[in-house]
Amino acid sequence: MTEPITPEAFRVLVDRTRLTLTATQFDELRNAFPKLEALAARLRTTRAVADEPAAIFSPKV
Amino acid sequence: MTSDPTLLTIAEASALFESRKLSPVELTKACIAKTEALDRTLSSYITFTPETALESAKDAEAALMGGKRLSPLHGIPIGLKDIYDTAGVATTGHSRLMRDRVPAEDATTVAKLKQAGSVITGKLGTWEFAIGGPSFDLFHPIARNPWNTECQTGGSSSGSGAAVAAGLVLGAMGSDTGGSIRSPSALCGISGIKPTYGLVSRKGVLPLSQSLDHAGPMAWTSRDCAIMLQVLAGHDPGDPASAQEAIPDYTAMLGKPVKGMKVGVVRHFYEKDHVATDSVRAAVETSLEAFRDMGCIVSEITLPPLIEFAAVNMVIMSCEAYSIHQKHLIETPELYGEICRDRVMLGSLLSGSDYVNAQKRRRELCAEVAAAMAGVDVLVTAASPFPAQKLGDVPKWLMYDKPSITSPFNVTGLPALATCAGFDATGMPLSIQIVGKPFADALFLALGDAYEVATNSRSLRPAIATGWGKAAAA
Numbered sequence: 016m017t018e019p020i021t022p023e024a025f026r027v028l029v030d031r032t033r034l035t036l037t038a039t040q041f042d043e044l045r046n047a048f049p050k051l052e053a054l055a056a057r058l059r060t061t062r063a064v065a066d067e068p069a070a071i072f073s074p075k076v
Numbered sequence: 077m078t079s080d081p082t083l084l085t086i087a088e089a090s091a092l093f094e095s096r097k098l099s100p101v102e103l104t105k106a107c108i109a110k111t112e113a114l115d116r117t118l119s120s121y122i123t124f125t126p127e128t129a130l131e132s133a134k135d136a137e138a139a140l141m142g143g144k145r146l147s148p149l150h151g152i153p154i155g156l157k158d159i160y161d162t163a164g165v166a167t168t169g170h171s172r173l174m175r176d177r178v179p180a181e182d183a184t185t186v187a188k189l190k191q192a193g194s195v196i197t198g199k200l201g202t203w204e205f206a207i208g209g210p211s212f213d214l215f216h217p218i219a220r221n222p223w224n225t226e227c228q229t230g231g232s233s234s235g236s237g238a239a240v241a242a243g244l245v246l247g248a249m250g251s252d253t254g255g256s257i258r259s260p261s262a263l264c265g266i267s268g269i270k271p272t273y274g275l276v277s278r279k280g281v282l283p284l285s286q287s288l289d290h291a292g293p294m295a296w297t298s299r300d301c302a303i304m305l306q307v308l309a310g311h312d313p314g315d316p317a318s319a320q321e322a323i324p325d326y327t328a329m330l331g332k333p334v335k336g337m338k339v340g341v342v343r344h345f346y347e348k349d350h351v352a353t354d355s356v357r358a359a360v361e362t363s364l365e366a367f368r369d370m371g372c373i374v375s376e377i378t379l380p381p382l383i384e385f386a387a388v389n390m391v392i393m394s395c396e397a398y399s400i401h402q403k404h405l406i407e408t409p410e411l412y413g414e415i416c417r418d419r420v421m422l423g424s425l426l427s428g429s430d431y432v433n434a435q436k437r438r439r440e441l442c443a444e445v446a447a448a449m450a451g452v453d454v455l456v457t458a459a460s461p462f463p464a465q466k467l468g469d470v471p472k473w474l475m476y477d478k479p480s481i482t483s484p485f486n487v488t489g490l491p492a493l494a495t496c497a498g499f500d501a502t503g504m505p506l507s508i509q510i511v512g513k514p515f516a517d518a519l520f521l522a523l524g525d526a527y528e529v530a531t532n533s534r535s536l537r538p539a540i541a542t543g544w545g546k547a548a549a550a
Contacts, residue, residue, distance in 0.1 A: 032424040033406050043418055044425075050476035051394060051422050054387040058433035070435045 017049035082243035086300040090148040100151025104133035119217040120238040123199040132195040150193030155245040158199035161280035173411040183280025192307040201235025208416020222538035227464040230263035232256040237264035247295040255482025258494035262459035265505030268294035273489030274319030277312035285396035298524030302326040329522035335371030340452035349382035352461035355500035386479035391434040398423030455511040459494035463504035491517040
């Protein structure tokens with residue numbers, strides 16, 4: 016189960032995006048957001064700073 | 077061998093061209109007639125180009141008659157998902173945002189297909205920008221499943237799945253970011269491969285999530301997919317993810333014994349992590365028996381839980397897709413369909429650290445899967461946890477609620493094939509997924525081909541695909 020997010024807290028998130036949402040879209044995304052947030056939360060690290068692996072890139076183009 | 081040329085495989089049609097028992101013009105005319113008879117029902121095409129297809133078929137016929145055969149695809153009708161750029165022909169992504177967009181150049185893969193002599197028949201339906209569907213609010217109707225036109229095709233390569241299953245084309249191009257080749261292949265009862273990441277160029281293909289997007293072929297058989305992959309594979313400096321690998325002969329291993337091949341079955345994906353229907357579970361078990369009968373050595377393999385892959389896939393896809401569409405979602409959100417708009421907008425709410433965390437976890441998952449596969453040649457699991465549902469019954473947020481069985485191989489970039497594994501009690505196709513090691517695409521295609529031959533799984537077509545002549549005459 017995912018925890019709901021309050022309309023006020025969700026408004027803060029949406030305001031950062033510059034997206035214009037209708038009331039219906041706002042409610043739809045507010046209800047869906049905890050599903051994605053739960054997936055993202057699984058990836059948040061519990062490692063010590065020195066143990067963090069690098070997200071690397073290759074300089075070769 | 078069928079008397080209806082639209083029901084031939086690519087391999088069969090190509091052989092008949094060589095022996096001059098069939099011509100590209102005859103085949104193309106039959107595909108055009110069938111499309112005109114059936115596509116008002118199936119809606120597989122967004123843009124159908126019969127005139128240019130017929131011109132290409134005439135060119136192919138002249139070349140073949142002159143002994144100039146370019147490839148086994150020479151003269152073969154092929155459709156393109158409408159995210160592949162085509163010079164002079166609209167490429168819309170099935171979105172009002174790009175409804176009038178006409179590219180100046182072909183995608184690299186389209187150019188390769190043309191250079192190989194393929195007859196391009198037009199642009200096939202897609203979920204909007206390969207993510208928004210099934211949708212009913214777009215400018216063209218949604219593709220329908222030829223096995224039951226009340227049902228969905230799966231997505232996002234929806235038109236490609238429908239058109240190949242119905243025999244409107246002999247092969248099609250799809251794209252796959254979390255399962256968009258394999259899901260419609262599974263639900264439409266055809267074969268489709270997501271090649272190893274980097275093997276097939278995405279230059280000129282509308283992106284959804286560049287670090288997860290794969291381009292690949294869909295056809296009636298694994299053998300036909302191998303024939304198409306031979307033309308499509310290879311380095312392209314225009315795609316920054318394109319690999320510099322030697323390209324083997326993907327058909328060389330076809331028809332050879334697979335005895336001794338080590339198959340690892342990943343049961344927990346469909347028995348625990350995303351519980352499949354009884355019909356799907358039974359189909360996988362029956363398939364494993366077939367592999368044993370062919371002399372394969374089957375053992376059980378445990379990978380990280382599906383939810384681990386789903387988290388990485390969904391976070392990366394959401395962030396990359398929003399990055400691509402941000403400007404347009406801010407300025408012209410009304411040009412998107414509801415499902416595409418809402419799914420992509422959700423990505424705006426994640427953070428930069430979420431994206432980096434996903435990329436770091438991705439590397440760990442790749443290492444964990446490689447270690448688990450060390451003792452086997454291929455993996456086998458379900459391709460879809462269910463057969464095709466009714467069109468209106470697909471939940472909008474399903475992919476966020478239930479982890480996908482296909483997305484682990486987008487996260488890891490491993491090559492994966494979906495192929496038909498029988499039918500449920502209502503006659504809808506069931507499917508298995510065969511997964512190879514990086515750039516070992518030839519090996520799992522050989523196993524897919526052997527499985528299809530041993531089980532005769534490619535003998536049954538949808539009724540609409542075989543009875544179309546009578547329906548058209550009436």
